């Protein structure tokens with residue numbers, strides 16, 4: 456029997472022709488030649504070579520070392536390229552030209568697939584925000600008064616966004632002074648701030664955490680002073696990927712007042728190597744949870760939902776978080792209070808423009824149940840309730856721990872759409 460062709464996938468392969476995520480790869484024989492790849496089953500199609508082989512009009516976009524030109528080209532081009540790829544991979548007329556251009560996934564190196572422009576991280580899970588509020592600010596309400604009126608976010612550090620599999624060095628920084636008060640490595644609130652005279656500690660974080668998030672990649676730019684309405688989401692957003700917003704909780708809780716997260720999160724943010732086109736997630740669209748306060752018109756998506764209009768609303772992505780291969784949480788993205796379309800509308804309502812490569816993340820995805828919490832801060836309730844793993848207890852991450860996020864979404868028919876995993880291993884602090 457001849458060996459199976461990589462073009463012959465099982466009918467329920469989650470990386471079938473309904474998915475087709477984009478990445479950038481090299482092969483060991485040409486380590487400097489970055490190429491756009493499209494994942495198909497356990498193989499990667501060399502998309503530029505395929506475009507050349509069939510005489511595609513999109514050869515310049517696909518024969519590029521990053522996704523940026525394709526991302527900038529806009530939705531009609533994204534749809535045309537996606538249709539071409541589907542044809543090349545599924546129609547027998549192209550079989551002999553395409554088959555040699557598929558590389559086994561195990562033989563390629565995957566790279567950050569686009570140049571990150573700006574990076575914004577939101578705070579869109581009501582469950583996460585309430586839990587963090589209870590832990591960090593036990594004397595206040597769980598949510599700040601603005602939380603249900605706008606998607607809260609902060610600007611992160613685009614230059615330290617790294618691709619899946621990049622080791623993450625345990626960061627060093629300032630830690631709350633001990634000074635006869637509860638110290639920064641105890642489960643404590645910010646209310647324990649000591650007198651200004653006590654010198655902070657300095658050293659490797661003792662409370663390194665992950666945050667399970669879903670990120671959106673801007674393709675088509677927008678001009679200054681032209682807010683993007685909810686209905687503009689599909690014209691500007693190219694695709695979706697998993698993201699881990701690594702967080703040093705002791706650095707964060709000492710530094711964040713009054714301006715928000717800074718060095719406690721900027722040391723590394725990991726993204727998956729595969730960007731899933733929004734069109735692959737059409738069957739995963741779902742209504743967001745009922746909002747319990749009225750929204751200003753630029754954020755109000757209730758009319759679009761009621762009319763069944765083609766606005767994205769929520770997305771039914773089922774995430775799994777594993778530490779060293781052991782599942783520790785199953786955060787449901789469908790439970791997010793704010794949608795990505797609302798985040799995009801909010802980010803631009805002041806006239807700020809979008810650039811190709813802007814990355815905005817959902818914020819930690821936590822559901823209502825304890826086993827659906829998207830970070831260790833919540834899962835262990837700030838270290839009070841350690842997790843029991845086969846290799847020992849965890850409050851926060853230890854050197855050598857590997858955190859892996861995976862996810863799938865309902866696809867067409869009974870098929871699943873897999874999102875590319877994001878993984879990263881913690882390595883010891885370097886003095």
Ligand SMILES: O=C(O)/C=C/C(=O)CC(=O)CC(=O)O
Nearest residue numbers: 577578579587666716818819
């Ligand atoms: O409530 C706070 O003080 C900050 C919480 C965060 O960790 C910010 C963040 O990264 C938002 C998120 O991932 O949901």
Ligand SMILES: [Ca+2]
Nearest residue numbers: 666700818819
């Ligand atoms: Ca975050």
Ligand SMILES: [Mg+2]
Nearest residue numbers: 700701720724
């Ligand atoms: Mg981060």
